[in-house]
Amino acid sequence: NAGVTQTPKFQVLKTGQSMTLQCAQDMNHNSMYWYRQDPGMGLRLIYYSASEGTTDKGEVPNGYNVSRLNKREFSLRLESAAPSQTSVYFCASRHDYPLKHNEQFFGPGTRLTVL
């Protein structure tokens, strides 16, 4: 059981370049999430997906797109990277049932620098 995996671990981009961050989970979870964490700050939700084929915006969606490719995979795309998107990106997934638990499992993160 690998849990939540993310690729790549590190990435450096130039302003205006595009890239896709990959996330996969092997726990058969319905819900998946993308967060970003800036230095010294808590995590902020970018997008989430409650089930395969559905996605919704979180707190800070501007500049990002997402794809829920199947139940296992949830990707985050930066179409035209900006220095303000320099951050650590975390993917997470969770059980939906039983509802009262809702523990989220996080991946190890992708450290992105935009020059």
Place this chain on the structure above:
Amino acid sequence: DAKTTQPNSMESNEEEPVHLPCNHSTISGTDYIHWYRQLPSQGPEYVIHGLTSNVNNRMASLAIAEDRKSSTLILHRATLRDAAVYYCILRRIGNTGKLIFGQGTTLQVKP
């Protein structure tokens, strides 16, 4: 979403208990209290959660005030590995599981 307030930082000695406070005066009846922690250079990990009653698990205990406006995460014997940022988060039932992180409490554990 209701807001939580935590001290920015706390210190503890190894093998002593640690009490991490959290205020959430605007909590609603359908808000669960969750605690996550983030070790250096890692993603957050779940610690414990509760609704009204005190809760225990292998990692920690959660003490919830009778009026639910505050809670305390208790680490019974701090180890160096417990040095992390601890986040107290309120999660409303049925909100699709979104977590709203604050800045958390940075716990330092001294040997």
